[in-house]
Amino acid sequence: MTAAANWEAGRRERAKTMLGAYPDRRSAIMPLLYLASLEYGHVTEQAMTDVAELVGVTPAQVQSVASFYTMFKREEVGKYLVSVCTSISCHLLGGDAVIDAVEDATGVERGRTGDDGTFSVERAECIGACGGAPAVQVNYETVEGLTPDKAKALVKWLADSQPEVVLADEMQQLFGGVRSFDWGPLESEGPVAAVPAFGPFGSAKEGR
């Protein structure tokens, strides 16, 4: 019996489904890491050990995957992870002023989580929304065409309304400007996630 046998029942079922979806169990490492991070709050040492047991590799091999991708968080993050792109397009169109504004409004420095656990702030590499630069993600839901003032308003809205699930369309309508292109089905047509690999497993519903 693996340690993952103690995961919450729904997650155990999801893990089984994920493992069955790939001819080679190792291919499930990334979705399983995501699932484990929901179980433990972030990618802990135990989470990596669990995933290693599930797919039949060493914890070091799982760590080599987890440490490569910034979306696998190795520390607890706040309820709202605000990722501000400062790569070239966003940098040229004011991304640095946007992240300064986010730091001001949250009181949290980039790379940190506030003491009350509401906000984490990070600088992100290109998030694929260059046409709508400067772009920001909140819990990986994208909002484009921000200004420093709009970014501050976004933070205030999050702090005041504390939405359980953050939706890109809603943030875009309230705070966004120029947008690259439509991301796909409207959220009013059903739950979608900004990260397609996570969509079928309901990450938007889990709201982290």
Ligand code: FES
């Ligand atoms: S450079 Fe910011 S989204 Fe591409």
